[in-house]
Amino acid sequence: MSAHSLSVAVLAATVALLGWWLAASPGDPVDGVPTTLADFTARVEAMVAAGDTGARHGDLPVVRPPTADVFILARRWSFTPAVVLEPGGSYRIHLLAEDVVHSAALGGTEVLLVPGLMRVVPLTAPAAGSVRLQCGEYCGLGHPRMSGSIAVSAQEGVQRRQILGGVDVGEGVERPGRP
Amino acid sequence: MPAPRDSLTLPLAGERLRWWLLLAVGALAAAGVLALLLVLSRTPTVQDWLPWGSAFFHRALVVHVVLSFQVWFLALFGAVAGGGRTALVLSTGGAVLLILPALADRGEPSLNNYVPVLDHPLFFAGLALTAAGAALAALRAVPLLRSPEPLPFAIASAGATVLAALLCFALAGWQIPAATDPAQRYERLFWGGGHVLQILNTMLLMIAWHWLAERRFGRAPLPPPLTRAVFAALLAFAAAAPLIYARTDVPRLAHRQAFTALLWLGLPLPPLVMGGGLARLLWQRRGEPSSAATLAVALSLLVFGLGGIAGFFLGVADTRTPSHYHAMIGGVNLAVMGLILTVFLPRTAKARLSLHLYGWGQVLHALGFFLAGAAGVPRKTAGLDQGLDSVGKLAAMGVVGVGGAIAVLGGVIFVATVLTRLLQREDGDERA
Numbered sequence A: 001m002s003a004h005s006l007s008v009a010v011l012a013a014t015v016a017l018l019g020w021w022l023a024a025s026p027g028d029p030v031d032g033v034p035t036t037l038a039d040f041t042a043r044v045e046a047m048v049a050a051g052d053t054g055a056r057h058g059d060l061p062v063v064r065p066p067t068a069d070v071f072i073l074a075r076r077w078s079f080t081p082a083v084v085l086e087p088g089g090s091y092r093i094h095l096l097a098e099d100v101v102h103s104a105a106l107g108g109t110e111v112l113l114v115p116g117l118m119r120v121v122p123l124t125a126p127a128a129g130s131v132r133l134q135c136g137e138y139c140g141l142g143h144p145r146m147s148g149s150i151a152v153s154a155q156e157g158v159q160r161r162q163i164l165g166g167v168d169v170g171e172g173v174e175r176p177g178r179p
Numbered sequence B: 001m002p003a004p005r006d007s008l009t010l011p012l013a014g015e016r017l018r019w020w021l022l023l024a025v026g027a028l029a030a031a032g033v034l035a036l037l038l039v040l041s042r043t044p045t046v047q048d049w050l051p052w053g054s055a056f057f058h059r060a061l062v063v064h065v066v067l068s069f070q071v072w073f074l075a076l077f078g079a080v081a082g083g084g085r086t087a088l089v090l091s092t093g094g095a096v097l098l099i100l101p102a103l104a105d106r107g108e109p110s111l112n113n114y115v116p117v118l119d120h121p122l123f124f125a126g127l128a129l130t131a132a133g134a135a136l137a138a139l140r141a142v143p144l145l146r147s148p149e150p151l152p153f154a155i156a157s158a159g160a161t162v163l164a165a166l167l168c169f170a171l172a173g174w175q176i177p178a179a180t181d182p183a184q185r186y187e188r189l190f191w192g193g194g195h196v197l198q199i200l201n202t203m204l205l206m207i208a209w210h211w212l213a214e215r216r217f218g219r220a221p222l223p224p225p226l227t228r229a230v231f232a233a234l235l236a237f238a239a240a241a242p243l244i245y246a247r248t249d250v251p252r253l254a255h256r257q258a259f260t261a262l263l264w265l266g267l268p269l270p271p272l273v274m275g276g277g278l279a280r281l282l283w284q285r286r287g288e289p290s291s292a293a294t295l296a297v298a299l300s301l302l303v304f305g306l307g308g309i310a311g312f313f314l315g316v317a318d319t320r321t322p323s324h325y326h327a328m329i330g331g332v333n334l335a336v337m338g339l340i341l342t343v344f345l346p347r348t349a350k351a352r353l354s355l356h357l358y359g360w361g362q363v364l365h366a367l368g369f370f371l372a373g374a375a376g377v378p379r380k381t382a383g384l385d386q387g388l389d390s391v392g393k394l395a396a397m398g399v400v401g402v403g404g405a406i407a408v409l410g411g412v413i414f415v416a417t418v419l420t421r422l423l424q425r426e427d428g429d430e431r432a
């Protein structure tokens, strides 16, 4: 190919790539559900009281959520509490930022956590292992170590309850975003 | 309106080039001293002898990053663009102001992406002067977009990219709500323009490849129309970047993702095309004796290519992110070191040694980070936080450390030899 036609190819590819970039929707239209910190904290505490395994993950209690609704509070620089999910279970992960803007990179998606606005992310637990939960928005010097703990393991001798049933995708539930 | 410059008569003024290089390499030297001090500030016993408080580690880290990235690359741009005296004075004054607050133990440090900051008026004045110096040099270069010659066109594209980055910083500053927490404010203030400056860095890499090949191999990596096309392609994405500020609000996730997508789509093709041309040129010259120029170009291609491959496996938050980023920047640095050592200041002592050490150290460093990332070590953490619970992870982080140390040694030799050379005021350098 001549230098001229290669140049035209490069420029045509650039126009196509620029068009792709412009056409890609800016996305993230969801602002979240207005929620007070007191209300959310009460839900976290109720979940901890009902599902505390007695184990600790660092400073955090390790909780086996009793229902499909899981409440995790984000603050500098932790996600509280640590949770253990049933393999294959369908969950709604509710997240709220306590102090400043954080984000939750949860599995393959990410949502921004603005104080006062709760985000709900549907999550199907894998068969084993853990699910990544990490803050993706710089929030201060401790930001690099701001990650949560979502482990997956079966609870012996217990019915797998309603968790394995379908989850109603209600108001405020995110559609899984593009990775 | 300056007349279009012939590519073989750039840079114009040897003396001005010398001062820009002094600023660029001096910034690296200062960054190196700060790196040493910040390590000492965490060393038992020694830390008691230093006059600074406990926040010095992060303050010094902030200034280290700003000097070794922003000041270094913008001064290099000033050098290749032949920036004028006012631009040089502003940029130099800016660099000095950036260092002062950390030495005075002042300013809350923020390690946000791209341009970390110290919350202190002198530091911000330093950033403003640095930006003003770069803007002046850029304004002087932009009219060369009309030049039929590839190199002036490339330099003018870099100038326009600098202006696009500065526009992004300004738009962000204007749009971010006043009540935003400092961490998020600085993160979002520098997010967009910081991305555009990566386009500038890629252009500097390609300018160095082109210049080096033309001067040392007697042939450019690509024919003139294709050279212009690959720079125009990068410039198109830099010019489109400010549009993001009209499409989404700065604090939103979509804003962050739009800039990530901009680089994903806009950055790979142009260096891939020129890298291909350069690899072909190296292959055609395989019978000829190897030189410092060949070494710089080959190592730059290898390290930049490694970074590109790592980029395709980029995770949101494990060590592959720095692997990718370090390797890309390492590849840019190798090309620029080659340009300085073989075109601007040929016959500088230990040129091949510093290129070998810096290049192979970067290769090891990036490979180690990539292995560690594949084994699941989170990025940007140190010590116990890394969860180094397997032999594989430990070995990988050991490779990172050894590679980093070798690269730093190469960098120190480069800075020391080039600074010595620049300060000798000798004549007869082949600068024109």
Ligand SMILES: [Cu+2]
Residues within 6 Å of the ligand: A075, A076, A077, A101, A102, A103, A135, A136, A137, A138, A139, A143, A146
């Ligand atoms: Cu955070």
